[in-house]
Structure formats: structure tokens, C-alpha cells
Amino acid sequence: MVGDALERWPDDHAQESPMPDMKPGSRFTSNVCTTEVIVVRGVGEADLRCGGSSMLSADSIPDGGPPDPDAAAGTLMGKRYVDADDTLEVLCTKPGDGSLGLGDVLLDLKEAKPLPASD
């Protein structure tokens, strides 16, 4: 029984790398492509992904191979991406081949209505 309990300890892994806090200003880098983002509007701890793989803190080295084909539409520099509830918003500061997602659900490109230059 004890062995059984030990085998049910997969959360160990999660404790080593808890889900990161999506604070405004936090930066993340893709594990599978060149994408980098900065959080504009946060949701607390969340599994922000790029190319199907959890994003890494800004200084990490990607090692995750190619993006998942279901999340490989790419990111665009300077575009904002939001989740369906419009609670998480990230800004793409470097583009790449992966698509952004919150867990399994892909984020949407936030369409901005172009405004005339006022400055």
C-alpha cells in the first residue's frame, strides 16, 4: 500500500514547476519556437502555452522541439492575444511559429480597430 501511495505522487513534478503567475509585466518565452510575450492583463496562475507546450520564464532556453501541428499558426509581432473570457491578455514581443493557448484552448488575436494617428 505504501508503494501504491508513492506511485500516486506525480504531483511531485508539478511542485518542481508550478504554473507561473500571469502578472502584468511578466515575460514568457516559447519552448518550441522564437515567440516571446509579455502579460498585459493577468489571471493569476495559469498554463500559458505556445505551440502546445507550456511557456517558459523569459531567460529559459527552449528545448521542446517543433510546435504541435494543432497550434502552429504562428504569432505576430506587436499583436495582442486574449482568451475567450477576455481575462488574460498577452502582447507578442517576438514572433514565432507556434500559436498561443491557455491550456488546450488557443488564444484569439485581439482585433484592434485602427485609429487615426492623434499624436
Place this chain on the structure above:
Amino acid sequence: MMLLEMAAGGFGDRVAVGSRDGGLTFQQLFDRAGAAAGRFRAGGAEVVAMADVSSTALPISLFGAAWADLPFVPLNYRLTDSELSALAARIAPAIVVLDPEATGRLADLGDVVVLDRQALLDELAEALVPDGGWGTDWDMAGEGTAILLFTSGTTGEPKAAMLRHRHLVSYVLGSVEFMGADEDEAALVSVPPYHVAGMAALLSNVYAGRRIVQLPTFDAGSWVDLVRTEEVTSAMVVPTMLTRIVEHLDAELANGSSGNGALPTLRSLAYGGGKMPRPTIERALQLLPEVAFVNAYGLTETSSTVALLGPQEHRDALASDDEAVRARLGSAGRPLPAIEVSIRDEDGTEVALGLPGEIWVRGEQVSGEYRGQAPRLTAEGWFPTRDGGRLDEAGFLHVTGRIDDVIVKGGQNVSPGEIEAVLVEHPAVVDAAAIGLPDRQWGERIVAAVVLADADSTSGASVTAEELQELVRSELRSNRTPDHVEFVAALPYNDTGKLLRRVLRTELAHFGDGSTE
């Protein structure tokens, strides 16, 4: 700083500031800002101020201060030495960047390190990028203060409005498309650095990837010349600047020197920062039929623009037979997508659509904070602007002026703006201001100061005081009619186009009866 980093990463070879040949590229601006951050950190200063005209040192210092996590404070270089010293003392310990000719202006202040602008630029141009690149160790959460802007101080001591990084980033992300500008675009910035529009112009154009051309001291001839020689495609001006530009272009037309097309490269002209005389904007639309006009309404405390009247709305209003639609030419347009506007009464209750009241605004770019004071935002995040206005059925915001300028005659509130709008419609009138002066019977009487067109100008029209009084009586109500009309040579404006009503009240004080309210 994040905005500049993205610009340097996205289009580092484009020219950011200056002439197409020989200007600073975005990468060079980024590197100079990195070097400036090191310079600013070294001295133990808590803010970086600048009391100088526009130059490349301005964006370098603005971004360098942000990188060093120090507030940037653009000071009005037109202040007297003692006024400037008083402000510098309030923000010390500080670095103050000054014109090389003016470094003696703050000589006697302890805790203030004066930097000569030219020496700083020379030093930064020589700085080498450190091995491993610049550390990107600036404030990413955005809580830090990015810019402190002293208000013009029309009532008592100037207040320092505080704009945090998150306010400015919200404004830029909400209103500017990253790299939205084509490579041939250039923006002419003639608004001084100590005006919020001067700061917003730097941030917005850097993020859009648009080359910035600076005009250190405005005059209409230099502005028009720069548009032509630098092939400027967009610009922002305050109303007094546009009035002078229109006069300049008209004079060119009259003497036949304008040649082919007045300003062939100009595509977009934004204006704001005060009441635009309707004759000026109507004439500008006629003179520059290809230009997209944008009226921007905003305050220092709202990180610049919160409402816009766009190009098509200008043309629609000008072409309309419906007076309600034509009146939109004098409106501030509609709120930005990220901004909510609410019109409130004196108790803070929202008024019915169409009724006048105080303009309240809410949005992530809205700061409403002053240094050393409690935030002015309500618990729900609204900022009461102290501007009066109303929203029409189509959502257009009509700004009537500062609430504190409202004339109270016989218990009735009279907005100077509506009287002025009627007066300037007369072809002989180029400018007008209505003020309240003490009156024993009515509390205040209405006095209008009117500037007439030159007798030799194109309009050739003239008018009497009685005719103007009758005009206001017929268009508004009799309680709006000026009790006295005084013809003056010019109205007092500050250099960013704000009418100085207090100065006018002093100049015309003898038309009151000397009673106190």
C-alpha cells in the same frame, strides 16, 4: 521602455528621430537610452528632468530614465529662473538636462545635478554596448512613475500629474498599431516636451515605427518649410498653431508663392489642447482637401487622448445641411474603444443623454494622480475631469470648457464656450472669449473680448458691438447675451494654446462693478 525595445527589435534600421539621412535609428535610440540609463543611475538622482526645447536628447532621456526606473520630468523652459528653481527644488535630488547656453540657470541648487544637453549627447554617442548586451532590467510591472508633468498652475501652486508606465503602455497599446506606419512616414512634433501631447507623440510614433521630426520653436513659416523639406506625413498642433499655419498658407496663396499643392506630403493633421475656432478648422479643411483631420481631446491626467473626431466625421460635418451634424465639427468626437465617458451632475449622478454636466472618464490609461496627493479616482475608477460637456445621440462628446470658467449670471450657469462659438462664426471675428465679471445685481455680468479680422484681410467685413450682441441673442437666449463687447487686439494665450482667462479677467476688470461675489 518595452515599447522602444520592440521598435528596436522589429525595425531597428528605420530612422527614429531626425532627417531621413543622418537621423538616429531605432537601434541607435535604444543603445543611447541604455547608455543614458547608466549615466542617470550613477548620480543618486531620484528623477531625470529636462528644461529644454525638443532635440534628440529628449527621447533618449525619456527612455533612458524609464530604463533606469526614474521618473522623467519635462519642465517648461520658458519659466523664469526662480520659477524653474522652485520646481527643481521640489523634485530634488534630480538630474536636470539643460541647453548648453542655459546651464547657469539652476546654479545654486544643492541636490540638483545639471547636465549640458550637448555634452550628454556626445558622451552617449561614444558609449559602447556592453558585452552580453544591455540588461533589460526596467520596470516591467509598470507601477513605477514614467512621467511627472507639472500642470500649468492656473490655480495656485503647479501640481505634478503622475503617469505610471502602465497608464502610458495602456494608452499606446490601445490606440497605436505596432509598426503601423509605412517606412516613408514622418511625424512633425512641434508641441513642446512639457505638454502631454509632446510626450505622447514620442511614445506613439516610436511604437508605430514612424520617423519623428522635431521643431524646437514653433513659427508657422518654419513648420510649413519642415513639412515640405522633411516630407512630413502627419503632425499634431494646438489650435493657435493651426490658426497661424492657415494664415501663412493664405498669405502664400495671396502672393502666389505656394506653387503646386500647399503641403503635398501631409496626409494627417491632428489638433487638440484647446478650443479650436470653427473658422480656422473650416478654412484648414478647404486649404488642405487631401489631409485627414483628427481632433483629439484629452488631459494630462488621462495620458493624452481619450476621444477622437476622425477624418470622415470632419468631412461629413462640413458637408451636412443638418445643424446638429455640422455642430460635430466643434466636438471632440467619440471616446477611444478603451475609454468610457459619463456626464455627471454636481452630485456625481449620471445625467440624461444630451444634457450638459461634468465629463468623467474611466480606462486603464487614466491616472488621475498627483505626486504627494491621494488619487483623484472614484472607488469605481472614474476621473472627474472638471471639464464641462455633453454627449449627443450619436455618442459625440461636446466639450464646453473648464467648469471653473462657467459664468453664473442671475443664478443661471452660462458656458463661455457656447457664446464664443457664436461670436467667431461672424465673418469679421477671428477670435473671441467670454468671461464673467462682478455685478451687484446679477452676481456676474458677461463680457466678451473680441478680436476682429484686419481691415485689409480677405473677409473685409466689419461689425459693431450691438450687432454681435444681437447675433448671440438670436442664436442663444437673451441671458447669454454679452452685457458688454470689448474689441481687443489679441487674446492672451500661453505657448501651448491655452486661453489665459485669469489674465483676461484682470485686463478687463474695470468692466465689472468692483463688487465681490
